[in-house]
Amino acid sequence: MKILRFFLRLVAFVLAFIAILISIGSAICKYTDLPKESFIQIFGYISFYWIIVLSAVVLILFLLIRKFQAALLYMGVLFLFTLILDDFSLNYIYHRKPDHIEAFDSINVAAYNIKYYAYGIENIAEFIKESDYDVLLLSESVLTPEKLEYLKRSLPAYSILTDNGHDLSILSKYTVLNYKIVELPTYLASLSGSNDMDKLKSGGIHRSFVHAIINVNGTLVNVLSLRLIAGRPKDKSIIEDIRWGKYLLNAQNEELSVFINYLQTLKGPVIFGGDLNVSPNTVIIHRLNHYAEDTFLDDHAFGSYTFKVSFPTMRLDYLFHSKDIIVKNSEVVKTKPILSDHFPIRAEFLIPRSMAQAGR
DSSP states (O other): OHHHHHHHHHHHHHHHHHHHHHHHHHHHHHHSOOOTTOGGGGGGGSOHHHHHHHHHHHHHHHHHTTOHHHHHHHHHHHHHHHHHHSSBOSGGGGOOOOSOGGGEEEEEEEEEEOGGGTTOHHHHHHHHHHHOOSEEEEESOOOOHHHHHHHHHHOTTSEEEESTTSSOEEEESSEEEEEEEEEEEEEOOOSSSEEOHHHHHHOOSEEEEEEEEEEETTEEEEEEEOOOOOOEESSOOHHHHHHHHHHHHHHHHHHHHHHHHHHTTOBSOEEEEEEOOSOTTSHHHHHHTTTSEEHHHHHOSBOOOOBOSSSSOBOOEEEEEOTTSEEEEEEEOOOSSOOSSBOOEEEEEEEETTOOOOBO
């Protein structure tokens, strides 16, 4: 019995140490400008749900070995990290409201990863038609010429702009004044299959993001659709998982640097979003928060999951907006029937009419 108690005590304290170490690493990622090559960034990719699960095991073990004070202390530490690390913000308390609503135009925007129309392009087209959004920023919008023509016939109210059908689309009911496909330094990775990292590094078709300038009743607004690289390694070995994870970490930082540099050149109101393939605690989101507002947390205290195929759920999809724009409301749309492994995020923005210029 003594040996068992010793073993359980050892496991409890080791797991508690690991959970606290991960929490500290995640906090550093969320609140600190880390160098792009810092290994600490990996902690930000660990979902806070896993910390909760690990902590539940720790608490059970502490109770089994009657370490009640240790359990209480650990619960206090866990509560502190929950406030620090959970997808939580007090921004909604300071939620701006327009002094003169007549000085703003309203625009309804959604970002949606549609999983390369795997649930049927007809169903996606019907959802878009019924939802009646003004602008949609689509990720994993893989379009053959035939599929693109189908969307144009099915959605005549929209201008449909793509990155040559590889990944991203912008659909707009407003007049599009200018449109650009902006090349990223990385290459297209498979959305549905495995990826050989060595071949991926050697060349291929460059990934990109897309930028449109739309005319919202005389106000020019920048809208950008972005998806950061993701995918699966070529096999399930631990070594390949580590190599692939390191590659994605570096590749996402490279992509983000190009995107932010481009973002800083834009004039006028800016709205961007898509499937960023990162959780809220990552350095990626921390860096973006320097330049734009997280739309959902402008309107809610807690973030809401946008991706769910199995436990744990995660928030991977985002809308961001420039500080001159006001969020009227926002939500994660829990579509029924399920049309993708992601849910769309939607927001109604108030655009100041005084902004006359947009673009570069």
